[in-house]
Amino acid sequence: MAEEMQIRKLTAEHDLEQYNDLLRYAFQVTEKQLLDYGWENEDIRQSKMPVLEKARVIGWFDQGHLASQFAVYPLKMNIFNHIYRIGFVTSVATYPEYTGLGLMSRLMRRSLEEMREMGECLAILYPFSIPLYRHRGWEIISDKMSFRIKDNQLPHKIRIGGYVRRVEENNPDLKRLHNIFAAQTHGCLLRNELAWEEYWRWDVEDTTIAIYYDDLDTPTGYMVYLLKDNIMHIKEMIYLDVGAWKGLWKYISAHESMVDEVVGNNYSNESIAFWLEDSDIRETIRPYIMGRIVDVVQFLEQYRFKNSRGGEEFTFRVRDPFLEWNNRPFSVRVADNGSAEVQPGEGAHPVELDIGILSALLLSYKSPSYLQKLGRLKTDPETLNLLERLIPKEKAYISDYI
Numbered sequence: 001m002a003e004e005m006q007i008r009k010l011t012a013e014h015d016l017e018q019y020n021d022l023l024r025y026a027f028q029v030t031e032k033q034l035l036d037y038g039w040e041n042e043d044i045r046q047s048k049m050p051v052l053e054k055a056r057v058i059g060w061f062d063q064g065h066l067a068s069q070f071a072v073y074p075l076k077m078n079i080f081n082h083i084y085r086i087g088f089v090t091s092v093a094t095y096p097e098y099t100g101l102g103l104m105s106r107l108m109r110r111s112l113e114e115m116r117e118m119g120e121c122l123a124i125l126y127p128f129s130i131p132l133y134r135h136r137g138w139e140i141i142s143d144k145m146s147f148r149i150k151d152n153q154l155p156h157k158i159r160i161g162g163y164v165r166r167v168e169e170n171n172p173d174l175k176r177l178h179n180i181f182a183a184q185t186h187g188c189l190l191r192n193e194l195a196w197e198e199y200w201r202w203d204v205e206d207t208t209i210a211i212y213y214d215d216l217d218t219p220t221g222y223m224v225y226l227l228k229d230n231i232m233h234i235k236e237m238i239y240l241d242v243g244a245w246k247g248l249w250k251y252i253s254a255h256e257s258m259v260d261e262v263v264g265n266n267y268s269n270e271s272i273a274f275w276l277e278d279s280d281i282r283e284t285i286r287p288y289i290m291g292r293i294v295d296v297v298q299f300l301e302q303y304r305f306k307n308s309r310g311g312e313e314f315t316f317r318v319r320d321p322f323l324e325w326n327n328r329p330f331s332v333r334v335a336d337n338g339s340a341e342v343q344p345g346e347g348a349h350p351v352e353l354d355i356g357i358l359s360a361l362l363l364s365y366k367s368p369s370y371l372q373k374l375g376r377l378k379t380d381p382e383t384l385n386l387l388e389r390l391i392p393k394e395k396a397y398i399s400d401y402i
Contacts, residue, residue, distance in 0.1 A: 006061045007106070010069065012052040015059075018066040019052060019091070026093035051091065054194050058110060060103045068094035070107035074120060076190040078182055079363065080304050080392050083190070087115045087294075088400075089125035108136060112294050112323060121298035122359075124291040126401050137292045137322045139356030141363045142187060142398040144288035145266040153278040154253040154262065160246040162214040169200060173211050173219040181238045187363065187396025195400060207235070212247035220244035223251075227258065234264030236399060245275070269395040289398045293359045296326045300342045303362060305390040310336030312390065314383055315347040320355035334390060349383040361387075363396050 010019055051057070051071060059069035071091040077084050089111070094104055115123060127133045130140070167174065175196070182188040189195065200207075206228070212221040221244025224235040232255055239245040252262060266272055267288070273279040293299045296318060305312075312334040320326035331347030332340050353361070357376045360366050368387040371377035379387070 004062075005067065005103075007058060007110070008061065010052060010057040010059050010066075015057075015066065016052060019057070019059075019069065022066055022069055022093050022095065023091055025095065051194070051198075055090070056111070056114060057091065058107055060098070060107065062098070067098040068103040068107060070104065070111055072111050072115060072120075072123070073194065074118070075192065075195065077122070077124075078184075078186060078188050078190070079122075079302075079396075080186050080306075080394070081184075082302055082304055084122055084299075084302060085118070085120045086122040086124060087111070087120040088189075089123055092125070092128070105136065109322070116295045116298070116325075119298060121293065121295045121302070122291060123294050124289050124398070126288065127290045130287065130290065133290050133292075134356060137320055137355040138290040139292065139360045139365075140287040140289075141291040141360055141365045142267065142287075142289040142396045143269055143285050145269065145271070145283060145285045147262075147264055147266060147272055147284075148282040149262045149276070150281075151256050151260050151262075153276065153281055154256055155249055155277050156253060157277060158246050158250040158253070160243055160250055162212060162220075162243065162247050164210050164212050164247060164251040166208055166210050169209060171209065171211070174209060174222055177211070177219055177222050177238060177240070180240060184240075185397050186392070186394045187398045189398065189400045191400065199400065203235075210248070210251060212239070212244045212251070214243055214247070221248050223248050225264075227255070230258070230260045232259045232262045234262065237264065237266075265399075267397050267399040269397070289396075291359050291363065293326070293355060293362070294323070296330055296355075296358070297342050297344070299362070300330070300332060300340050303340055304338040304392075305334050305340065306338060306392045307389050308334045308336055308338050310334070312386060313347055314349040314351055314379075314386060316358060317350050317352045318355055318358055319353070323355070326355050349386065350379065351383060351387065352378040361391065364392055364394055365396065367391075367393070 055071045055073040057069060057071040060067045069091060072087040072089055075086055075088050077086045112123060178191060182190045207226050210223050211219050214220050220241055221239035223237040226233045237248060239248060271283055273281050273283060315329050315331050317329045318326050328344055329346050331343045331345050334340050357371060361368060361371060368377060368384055372384055
């Protein structure tokens, strides 16, 4: 069957309806659910047009009918204070009658090839199946932590100046704050216009934005939340310093008489319980974003190692059966400023690992010693200590979902 099918790019002009139909079928989103958000029929039909206009979407067609699709939206990400061009994979779906034909693998392969050509050396996605993507070289690179705090556990002894102001979503301080936060936070995506559109797409009218201003009237933090059924749902909280964190939590505590509990998500990979007066709260953690290096040379040439003395050398022996240009050894020499000179081929101090583990390692999701202990990375003790010194120790903050 696959031999008789056609693969091509999708366009908003010709393929919007089939694109939406496949997404809604695959993810079981009914029209009633969408209308419950207050959307009209035309709004629903147009909801994904910006993705089709600005993303690179390809699909398989069976006699003109869309069978499988794969989209890559180009974004920028802060990776240890260096801005990378990356691809956010989204809208991955296949009708069940076409599964088992290898359609998705071929779409993924073609999309990753195009990313490489465009200098997007890292791909990320929110996985519907971790094993499926791991089989193709992806690995978990960030977590999502959720918390639930009862009203009597909210902090009451916060002493901080400044003030909080509720604002509209078009307030310039909001985007300005996120831009500053993204520029100084490893893993954070730099939100462009479409990313912000997707950020607000499913929010209801009662969603509220609150910005904290310090004693100098400078905005240093914000939170996006919803009050519903005596629960405060925190969608996002961003703060540039401890003062902003205190100011926002003081504001949250001011709602004690209005809510029974506060729930939210935290992407910093650090428990918030330690910060609270009553730390006996409920927190859960789950894998969130998966990633894979698209081109090892491109990625390493932009990477910045830490604590380099200049001249350190090692070799990544990478296994990548899905992308053959990565499936080889790479000799790395680190300069005193942390930049790397990378050459395909064998060199000193070999480190054996697959492409997914290399992605998790360089994004600092797991340490070299931990991966060695699990048998996912193999090297000698001297090289292991070298990697521990050179690779920055900060987990990626990835909160966006396109």
